[in-house]
Amino acid sequence: MMKEKMLKGSAMILKALELEGVDQVFGYPGGAVLSLYNQLYDSSLKHLLVRHEQAAVHAADGYARVTGQPGVVFATSGPGATNLVTGIATAYMDSVPLVLITGQVASRFIGTDAFQEADITGITLPITKHNYLVKDIKELPFILSEAFYLASTGRRGPVLIDIPKDVFDQEAPFAYDQKCHIAGYNPTYSGHAGQVNRAVKEIRDARRPVIFGGGGLIRSSADQALRELAETAKIPVILSLMGLGAFPGDNGLFLGMPGMHGSVAANYALTETDLIIAAGVRFDDRVTGKLDSFAEKAKIIHIDIDPAEIGKNVMADIPIVGDVRLVLEDLLRKLKPGDTGKWLKQIESWQEKYPLPLGSKKVERGLLPQFVIRELSRLSEPNTIVATDVGQHQMWTAQHFIVRTPKRFLTSGGLGTMGYGFPAAIGARFAAPEHRVLCITGDGSFQMNIQELATVVNNNLDLTIALINNRSLGMVRQWQEFFYEKRYSHTLLAESPDFVKVAEAYGVKALRAVTEEEATRAIEEAYQLKGPVLIDFVVNPGENVYPMVAPNHPINQIITGGDL
Template identity: 55%
Template sequence: MKKTGAQILCESLVKEGVEVIFGILGGSVLPIYDTLPQYPQLRHILVRHEQAAAHAADGYARITHRAGVCLATSGPGATNLVTGIANAYMDSVPLVAITGQVASPFIGKDAFQEIDITGITLPVVKHSYLVTDPADLAGVVKEAFFIAQTGRPGPVLIDIPRDVQVNEAEFVCPDKVNLPGYKLKPRVNAAQIIRAAELINAAERPVVIGGRGIIISQAYQEFREFVEKSQIPVVTTLLGIGSFPENHVLSFGMLGMHGMAYANMAVQNADLIIAIGMRFDDRATGDTSTFAPKARILHIDIDPAEIGKNLCVDIPIVGDIKNVLTTLNKRIDIKEHVAWISQINQWKHEYPLVDDREDAGLLPQYVIRRIYELTEGKAIMVTGVGQNQMWAAQHFQYVEPNSFVSSGGLGTMGFELPAAMGVKIAVPDSVVWSIAGDGGFQMTIQEMATISQEDIAIKIAIINNTALGMVRQWQELFYRRRYVDTLLWNPDFVKVSEAYGIPALKVTRKAEVVPAIHSALDHSGPFLIDFNVEREENVYPMIAPGAGLSSILTLPKVSKDSSF
């Protein structure tokens, strides 16, 4: 039976198991929107800006491990998606972005709202399609989901001209994809496994660095078995948070620029680094020439191009983390590293994370810690980038798998609000907190309307220091406290929230924190709290940009007003 391109698209999405589409309309997607009501299985969430559609689909995908879908019109609709697509690309998130395009005869004519979106997105997609015939659509959609969701996941763009949406073709759902150039899950090299096991068994001061690859591969069990059998202390990358329970005796927090001092010290003193599903990002390694100077490096990743990209490794293993660890676990010895672990515990004792100071006013660390306590650590925390992100990473103890959703690689302000929408829609029974800075919140603030309209019951915490906090911190530390355009005038966020129909509270003192969080949690719908925290509070510990992981800056003992 013949169907229109729009119908073929919708049928194909249903076949892929899509339940939610995040999008906003425009001229070049009208045929798709006109067709949507025929497919009630496809829930459409109407966002207020296309960037939010991509971030929401991103959040949804991180939690479900299935491709999130976003939909936008041609031209500005499509370009507005780009930040969201890039964000998903950097963090290896499966995403299928569908854009309308002007009708085929107008392509290349600079027609109204025409833009070469497949060209613009080229460096930030895993793959992309410009569909020229409705008969190709079913195959393209199947390939797009397959590519987005397999191997190292990533975003795939499908650009569909208006006439392709309208014209009819026979709907034939292909039963398999034909991708001769797409290499999947390489067979794990047995010899490398044996060499790796030898290295692991012989190591005296080994450290595991857990990355997001463990979460993508859902290898929580295998990872835990590996760690417990070998008794190797674990640190994680920012996006590796949620790969291993942080209340475990072998968990030593996050490494990197704002990692725990003891995590970085463990790495710098290790004789073996076992890097699993991570990519040696500069925020994690600091200066690579001084990174883990005493260690051999074993790198396990599904992407062969990550091996040796940022630093030389001694033993690479390319493969899906779950498969690799299953094989490796059979080869490693039951070990103990009592002296080594007690050494790291000693560092942890000497350089603890502190979530409050008596002489201080309302500290952001204090806020995060109370959210942790009052949710009993069961919440999913969603952050954008900056100080709020680092405090959320440091002061909430992540025990549940995949409970931290954050913009890591791209570092996108404003990710937190729409991504939290996507997360909440994926797991409506979970408590979802969007942790925003006052700067980032205003980058996607318009989604408050979406949240209200769809009654998405997320809890929003604005860590409001009336500044672009992380940049202000850098200006303080590296530009002699010359605050150029980092201090913000803000609207009354409580009134703003109420105007959007979302109840809200302002918190200015420590004593108000717990009652406010209770109010948010007790309320069945969305709720916002504007935490007015100390303006010049900094994130510590810190490794200065470009420095090595051994150069740890901590809270200065001197008064903040003294110049340095």
């Protein structure tokens, strides 16, 4: 047997990353991680220096959503670590695999309120899948392998390793085993055969079935199985915000997104269906509306890798715990399609009667955000990666941008993190160097991580930033218009900077569009350019996102336009 090599903590980390196949990390140095960054100086591992730690997590998150592999982050103790918190919570809510390595004050100072000390394992307890404080260098090798294993298996999620400054420099034997065994962690991958058989029978007998899929389809690469199931059994597909891309957005069986800003057809279908095949979704409140009146006529087959999601918000008639892809493949082998002809016709008539609203019809409307999104969609290649921020532009993108393949639509669905989109697009840039990356953001969201303009310039990243500039925090303004008597308390951002000048000051090429012609021309021009480009789309500030279901209302009570 080979003698185990002695390595110091910093070297162990880089060695483990190499063994895990990680070649890109995102981070920001500081006092407690000096040793790690010193080790990095001679390493072939690529490190992207961001301008705020929050951007490092979102970038790693974007990278992970595109590659399916854990994104890796380095940050220092105290404020470095606490700056990660929003990004970690974002990844946790959307089940994104991350491994975060934070420095901690030296062991002897822990608990003394030392300079730049924060209890980051305590702080991140509820927003990580698991976390570790490394007290003994001998534990570091297996903690590293456990962290990667936990992050990337079962229901994916962020795992944080907090390492005291002195531990980075201590030495211990390094033996690394990727196939680690964790006693309390045994995800179920294949579905229970009896339950799958029951599901097969229900699918055969259903006359008005729908498939309702979510982010789980993307994490488990179930898109092929889903497509085969939908097309063989002629079952329409509804995807949650997190699921967009798991089924081609231009397929005739696709009904769009359900819920608060979902399509009328999707919401009517979920109301009238007799069978929901729920795959990798968690029946979020934005989807179900008023729970008591959600899918009252339907039996529910609920497939999820996380047993705790089944029965959490809605009761499942047929619970199937397992990897969504494996379960769908199993279903396919046994599938007996039922007759859905009449149902598809009914859905078609809803789709014809209630197309997506394209915006206000007034002559003086100016540039409509919906038009901009549709142009971006029309002019982008099918494999373009789109990262959004949060708010109205996010919903318009979900509605109007046609996503055809999985791992191409990046958005903060669960936590709804403004500031996510731009750094996530940066991460995606590294994950798929050969594909176009487009960040669709708003003037509110963009200013939450605008400092990353420096990062894209320093690295000359090919990236288009489409800024949907309505001079307001549009989604909150919309709610104030509907539910708070148009009292626009602190949602009008009249004093925003000139974004073209800001971009240019950083060295980013910038364009502005205030008419439809200019918008189309700007997109075409930006798509010809190399390096980062920002387009400031000055849109009609009064546009609202329709359709809309008011919170905690049945999802078939839909406002399709006009005032409430």
